[in-house]
Amino acid sequence: MYGSIDHKVERLISNNVDAIGIGNECGKEHQATWRVYSMDKIKKISSLIAIILLASGINAMGAESSVGSGNDDWWTAYPDQSSGAGGDVNHPSWVLDALKAKPVLIYVHKSCSYCTPQTEAVQNITGEFNGQITYFEIGADGSDARSEEALQIYDPDGGTMYVPLTVLLTLAPNSEGKVVPVWHSTDKVTGDDWVKKYVEDALSHYDENSANWNP
Numbered sequence: 001m002y003g004s005i006d007h008k009v010e011r012l013i014s015n016n017v018d019a020i021g022i023g024n025e026c027g028k029e030h031q032a033t034w035r036v037y038s039m040d041k042i043k044k045i046s047s048l049i050a051i052i053l054l055a056s057g058i059n060a061m062g063a064e065s066s067v068g069s070g071n072d073d074w075w076t077a078y079p080d081q082s083s084g085a086g087g088d089v090n091h092p093s094w095v096l097d098a099l100k101a102k103p104v105l106i107y108v109h110k111s112c113s114y115c116t117p118q119t120e121a122v123q124n125i126t127g128e129f130n131g132q133i134t135y136f137e138i139g140a141d142g143s144d145a146r147s148e149e150a151l152q153i154y155d156p157d158g159g160t161m162y163v164p165l166t167v168l169l170t171l172a173p174n175s176e177g178k179v180v181p182v183w184h185s186t187d188k189v190t191g192d193d194w195v196k197k198y199v200e201d202a203l204s205h206y207d208e209n210s211a212n213w214n215p
Contacts, residue, residue: 063204064197067172067182074182074205076174083158091169091181092149098134099169099181100215103202105195106136106154108147109164118164118189125195132203154185162187166195170202171209179213 065072069080078084091099098104107122109115126135138147140163151161167185174180182205184198 063201103133103206104169106167108138110140115164121192156185168198170205171213172205179209
């Protein structure tokens with residue numbers, strides 16, 4: 001996208017330089033007129049450049065990750081990396097109920113040193129976006145039945161289930177254009193930036209699509 005914008009700006013500037021060059025080749029009696037014309041054209045071009053850059057900024061604020069089956073995508077089914085790639089996902093009722101109001105973040109973990117950095121990252125971001133997402137923090141010690149359910153359903157790779165598991169869910173159109181629940185998850189320690197990126201993405205998708213979801 002940015003390459004396309006840079007090309008447009010380059011063409012605008014190039015066209016303006018050509019106009020100034022033509023003006024300089026004219027006789028002295030016409031140079032003043034060409035200077036006025038060139039300055040007026042520069043002002044117009046500057047306005048166009050500002051509009052293009054503003055548009056690029058607006059688009060940059062939208063959702064970054066698209067719906068698909070790749071490692072970084074939002075998924076409607078199990079992703080390519082999963083042993084169950086392409087299979088349907090049966091979202092739990094407690095997740096679908098929560099998704100009626102806002103995006104969902106599920107975090108399943110243990111109180112262990114390996115999970116601690118991800119626990120801190122998730123807490124930092126959920127604190128920053130407090131009230132904008134529904135957050136389920138679930139212990140993987142067997143005291144909450146939802147932990148095993150979430151691990152079985154939302155493990156990104158299939159097979160052996162690991163913690164910490166961080167899951168984001170939101171709403172987006174599938175390949176047929178129908179708005180459905182989409183999800184993304186990881187069983188890695190990612191840090192704040194990864195969590196924030198997907199939370200912001202989830203909010204963008206939800207704002208765009210929630211009105212068209214029929215649960």
